[in-house]
Amino acid sequence: MKELVEFMAKALVDNPDEVSVKEIAGERVVLYELRVGEGEVGKVIGKGGRTANAMRTILNSVSTKHGKRSELEIIE
Numbered sequence: 001m002k003e004l005v006e007f008m009a010k011a012l013v014d015n016p017d018e019v020s021v022k023e024i025a026g027e028r029v030v031l032y033e034l035r036v037g038e039g040e041v042g043k044v045i046g047k048g049g050r051t052a053n054a055m056r057t058i059l060n061s062v063s064t065k066h067g068k069r070s071e072l073e074i075i076e
Helices: 002-012 041-045 047-065
Strands: 020-025 029-035 069-075
Touching (some): 002 041
16 A cells, blocks of 8 residues: 555656655554655645545545555655
């Protein structure tokens, strides 16, 4: 799942080397913290948050298939 988030983010930004994803496992939820290079947060969030919501939808559908719950947090 971490690789999926990283793959999607790297496809959106100009500097894919600056993309990092941190996985934090909780009791019921797995939190993914996505960090991108300076000035590229807007590319990951998208217009009106559409791109970020699409990434969250994909992540939730894959995690539900594996019987888990996940959240994506984009950090500036």
